[in-house]
Amino acid sequence: MPTVTMTVNGMERSGTVEGRTLLVEFLRENLGLTGTHVGCDTSQCGACVVHVNGTSVKSCTCLAVQADGADVTTIEGLANGAELHPMQEAFREHHGLQCGFCTPGMVMSAVDLANRNPDPSEHEVREWLEGNLCRCTGYHNIVKAVRAGAQAMGGGS
Amino acid sequence: MSGNGTGIGASVKRKEDTRFLTGRGRYTDDINLPGQLYGHILRSPVAHADIGGIDTSAAMAAPGVHAVFTGKDMEGVGGIPTGWLIHSKDGSPMVEPAHPALALGKVRYVGDCVAIVVAETREQAKEAANLVDVDYRDLPAVASIEAAEANGAAQVFDEAPGNVCYDWEVGDRAATDAAFENAAHVVSIDVVNNRLVPNAIEPRAAIANFDPATSEYTLYTTSQNPHLVRLLLGAFVLGLPEHKLRIVAPDVGGGFGSKIPHYAEEAILTWTAGRLGRPVKWTCERIDAFKSDTHGRDHISTAKLALDADGKFLGLHVTTKANLGAYLSTFATCVPTYLYGILFAGPYTTPAVYCEVKSFFTNTVPVDALRGAGRPEATYLLERLVDKAAHELGMDRVEIRRKNFVREFPYQTPVALQYDQGDYDATLDLALDASDWAGFEARRAESAARGKLRGIGISTFIEACGIAPSAVVGSLGARAGLYESGSVRVHPTGSVSVFTGTHSHGQGHETTFAQIVSDMLGVDFDAVDVVHGDSAKIPFGMGTYGSRSLAVGGTAIYLAVEKVIEKGRKIAAHLLEASVEDIEFENGSFTVAGTDRSTSLGEVALTAYVPHNYPEGLEPGLEETAFYDPLNFTFPAGTHVAEVEVDPETGEVELVAVTGADDVGRVINPMIVAGQLHGGLAHGIGQALMEECVYQDDGQLATGSYLDYTMPRAADLPNFSINHNTTLCTHNPLGVKGVGEVGSIGIPPAVINAVIDALRPLGVNDMAMPATSQRVWQAIRQAQG
């Protein structure tokens, strides 16, 4: 069985996996990082979005072995100690979450957008979030939160 | 009520958000128990078949496998019960077939539970399940209402001839018939309420454990109502007393009704954990969720409205056929009856209303409550019909509604409900104003200049929420009470724990209930914690659905706080050497009336737990429980307006504006209330424009994943205009009505009315849900010959 080593939230983490082990399974089951969620099996809902080498990907559609050697950031790695990341703070401030299940993927996706576009329009945010499903919020407040979070990030995380 | 920065009426940021935003939420699938095994549920791949036999030997021999159980192993264990007994017109009880947790002898829908395979790992269990050899002997399937009622249709259950579960009615048929005889106009409509898949983003999951030391079972499960699961699983399925069965519903990732029912998997897992003496975990994959989470809606209706020459409604006659699926889920039978037929007065004074509903078994996933549950179906039919009446009579769509509004309260409808309070003109005016209804024609012209067809639609509605007065629902067939419990524990240091039998899975109870308690007790908002979701911690509860949590659960908490204050007054009187009658409580202080002598809640609490100087005969401690059984339903109401733009070439419908003007009673947290409205609107828009669960004739699910079942995405929706006009509920102390289902009830007919309004110039006068681009294109093509 392969061993993988990757930097997860700034720490080097290793584990023994099967070839078929998905990155999300490695994160949740090997590393106990259960903030990354699984909401579907067809790569659509986006609850599993994490950053691999700085860009957002669906960790349900990535093998753990594919991320060997990569720099991975999950929702658990976003805040600076007790201080929320500006995007997390914006979601809280604008009520961009309800049940919280899609939230980690939504926030990680939003941070990637903000890194590319410090002041996205409402339209740009809505288009960017195509790969993130939410059943609770109707997206209204998520869109507000992402725009505010991007501005608060000042164009980079 | 102090009305301070965190009190009632303030948009307090949510207590639960920090854990969700940092990945520290604790959902069922995040829980692992030492020594746990993994269960995989083998599901029927066919819609209807006799089970000739099941050979589990190869699966048993597969690596890591501990057990394979089938229906035969569970024979003798109770079936999955249903919670509401409906009687037919002739007084006979509904047909209530057995629902074995694991199929016994027959499978009745694609997804029916056939076996559980338990192994060391998830993958081992799943792979071994492929080795279970089931001899399915195919039977003809009925996958729709039309198929179920056809002559010579296959029978889902032998004991249900014609696949009919019940044939129910409400209202005065003779009076309604008479109204039609005297009518100047009769307007008819046929509508289908499309079947939906709920799709909470968190798939269902469960983990069961049995502790031989205490003989106690624990089940962690994705439920909206853990105590209800305990009641059904304990009393009806496994025969366990309440104190030996603990149900924990931790953080739950959305429910929308699909996590109300007690599911077969919960029974199978709990029973299996007992058999194996080890924890067993199961997590549903989305592809299985599509064929095992209860579905919603699925009605076919025909209705007619009698009007006088001026457009005043005289009578309404509704005939509906409802699809219940293959088995009776927990609330399946009441959704198309008591949550549907009694809504047909709407906000109107129609003096005679009659509704009959025939419900059918089919070889499809069981149908149960879904956001709104019955009330969206009724509202859709009524508001489509009212629009059609306006069109046929040449009346203005707004004026025909206004002409028929209820304006005197309380108002007794001809279909059982008594509305306590409302102001339908106010929300209508608000919606017209906020949507710039008057300026629409200019926008229509602007769209036309770009080759687009613009339309606007309206719906005025009421809903019955705050479920429910136990005696009333009991007389109608409910097998449980629908009250709620709340406990308030003031700790010796003055912090407060609040225990509620409702369950929060996105609604923000931890915040809203803390606002109420901190406001009433004058304690710091941060000093109040709300506990929910664990039958071992909370005295009792009925859970969260039917927009009941605040109106029923919040009231129970309110009453418990009042009891705390009452006891506190006795302690304070003793400390202040005054009589209890003279003690006033405000902003956290007990004061002797007319003096400056006072003591704080904190001092009183400490005294209650360190009763060295204490009233004689009074129990120590400061903790109170209240059970609240509502006196009536609550009646949120409002007006929703939708504006669409149609591309006549492709049939695409773009939703360009949505306006809600709602009366949900007193608003505790405006931010949370707006969020609930947004979510409900998106759900209703999904039904109107995108979502449709389609079965093939053979009972295979044609829309079984996110690849072909359209979920509303961010780019499909506009920003929502949310507006309030408040009248207070008269029969609960907070004056609250409920908000969780408003959007999904009010908006679908407004959207479809808007689409029809856009297409009328082309000769299109009808549109089914969902108004997909293909359906719109076909309608245009048909109208143009």
Added chain:
Amino acid sequence: MNDFTYHAPTTLNEALAALGAEGAKVIAGGHSLLPVMKLNLAAPTDLVSLAGVPGLADIADGGDSVTVGAMCTHAQVAGSAIVQARIPALTAMADGIGDAQVRNAGTIGGSVAHNDPAADYPAACVALGATIVTDRREIHSDDFFQGMFMTPLEDDEVITAVRFPVPSRASYAKFANPASKYAIAGVMVAQGPAGVRVAVTGASGDGVFRVGEMEAALGESFSAEAVAGIAVSSDGMLSDTAAGAQYRAHLVAVMAKRAVAACG
């Protein structure tokens, strides 16, 4: 998903050697392959990743052509200044594939090799007259896309790049499935060295196809009006819950017209 042996070669030769095993398959971004493996529709014994093979993720301006490395992600193509300058229609097409996360991981090589009948790249390749470059040969797109999921690739053959001739004008119009966001009717119209081409994806059960009648009409007069009256037959069109055959055929005509109009 069945288990498999994962190989992470660092040279093309190592990759080719690993692909010699019976049942081995290439994995690029994994966004075509992993979803079908999850459904047990594919069960390779070995997966050979190209991620560590250098030189497969470059975009090069060859003057009259643009060569896109097989491991370029859709996001990379969409964000490429070279592609934007030379074939903006390809930029727009790549930017409309799937969603942001799919574009961050999915690759042109994976998409082309998979030849999903609803994928966008086959229409772009055929309309632009692209050449599929492999470790051992060059295959013109006319010969490459052989029907649903069918290509002439050998089991151990690796796509290294796709070379697109620069058109004088081109545009892509897609009507997406509202659920999956794959194309129901995706039409790439291009005018280039090889004349006018109209290639359609998402609509036919046989995968990408060209509309000869439209190409002829556009050859006469390159305008939206020229194709406006041309109906597309619904014979052989896919039919599902989102779009029946007739509706698909209609959408092909509408998307073609819009693509032509967008060419300017």
